[in-house]
Amino acid sequence: MQITGARFPGRYIQAQGLLSRLGEESKSLGKSALILLDGFLADSQGDAVRSGAAPLAVELLVHGGECSEQEITRGVDAGRKAGVDLIIGIGGGKTLDTAKAVAYRLDGLPCVIVPTIAASDAPCSALAVVYKQDHTVDYDYFLSRNPDLVLVDTQIIADAPARFLAAGIGDALATWYEAESCREAGAENSWGTHGSALAFEIARFCRDTIVEFGAEALAECDENKVGEALERIVEANILLSGAGFESGGVAGAHAIHNGLCELHDVHGYLHGEKVAIGVLATLLIYDRQDEFEKVREYCKSVRLPVRLSDIGITEVTDEKLRKVGERACRPNDLMDNEPKKITPDMVMDALRKLS
Ligand SMILES: [Zn+2]
Structure with a gap:
């Protein structure tokens, strides 16, 4: 069943x-x-x-x-x-x-x-x-x-500082990609069920909303102004991304986030900032170059990090990348929700391209 x-x-x-x-x-x-x-x-x-x-x-x-x-x-x-x-x-x-x-x-x-x-x-x-x-x-x-x-x-x-809103956009950015991975892999969400059709529609709506309103919402936030864009992004970051990840499932981007958290370098950075790097690295692992370029440009437009140095990893060593890769690919964990087998070496290679 x-x-x-x-x-x-x-x-x-x-x-x-x-x-x-x-x-x-x-x-x-x-x-x-x-x-x-x-x-x-x-x-x-x-x-x-x-x-x-x-x-x-x-x-x-x-x-x-x-x-x-x-x-x-x-x-x-x-x-x-x-x-x-x-x-x-x-x-x-x-x-x-x-x-x-x-x-x-x-x-x-x-x-x-x-x-x-x-x-x-x-x-x-x-x-x-x-x-x-x-x-x-x-x-x-x-x-x-x-x-x-x-x-x-x-x-x-x-x-509140716009940086928090940007980080929430980073977390919301992962929702669509990870739900899609779970769907393709036939993976369950954290509650042991498979996302329903509505779960994936929420994830898609989340993505479309942050693409359309992200930059404008940050500009409103800079002026402490509640405009339509900010209202839409708050709903996307909190409700759509929340119901989306919980129903659709979590996968590679958060696995890589968890790997990055092994490094002391990243401790001053927010969850969503590290998740954004996880999204970019996952796209590189799948060799989706066009989508990667598109998402990288988007990240820049909404003040999200696009390089390891943007999240405090200024000195990139094999030892550090190995640590991230091993943790990201820990058995019976989130990376198993990706439709293809992803190894620590693949994570390391992708992260190297972001250095
Ligand atoms: Zn998250």
Whole structure:
């Protein structure tokens, strides 16, 4: 039996200034909420969060910065002590992942997610990446439900640095290529099902949207302006890419991203920036020269890296490339979702061409 399907957050809403309606939009899910607020936002958004959360009773917890066992436990304890019936995460990916994990551990309490940057496609997913205290990945935490509500205030996204939006475009760029790889390979998504026809249409729509609106959205973001392009890119980066990767599946670009993360050089760079390099390298592995040129030009137009030096790898050695290649092609991992057998040597050759 081949099961096909797609998965989504319970509800996704987006508008300029929407944080002011946080409580109104969430009140069908609970009465009293533990809000995990990103430490970066505690000063600037603390008051706006409190007033937006009405009529909910609110317990505010400032997030410590890492999505770790320690931080999840702190959230669970705070939620239990306050007797809340709803968990809300507001901030960047680590705060949001912690909120999802806390809700899950509190017997599956409803969860509301409020991304304040659009730098990756994580907000809509039923996945939390848990890190160790030394900031290396501990494990992928697969949760039983996607967030019940994802609420996006596009003014907050427009006020954040455009680099985050560009990184989100990099993550969204991979969605179409990886879903197509999974389809061709007959590979499953992380949930053990095959993407449905809708999953692949979402991935295609994601690609078309970022191609059409990417550069313009970044220009709007530079001026902290919420225009049509920014609205469209925020939806592509968060909702389309999120439902696309979770339903269609993940493959080579993220495998190479995981390989690149083995190198200390790249640690100052964002997830989506490294994923963009993964997309370019994968196209080279398949020798799709025309598509590669097209995507490279596109990446330049939306401020994404196109060379290894753009993500901090200024000194390219065989030893480093071997490390990346071995990790990218780890058995029983994402690279198996590519329709052809890809070896560490092939990854190394492709990366060399990007040096
Ligand atoms: Zn990603």
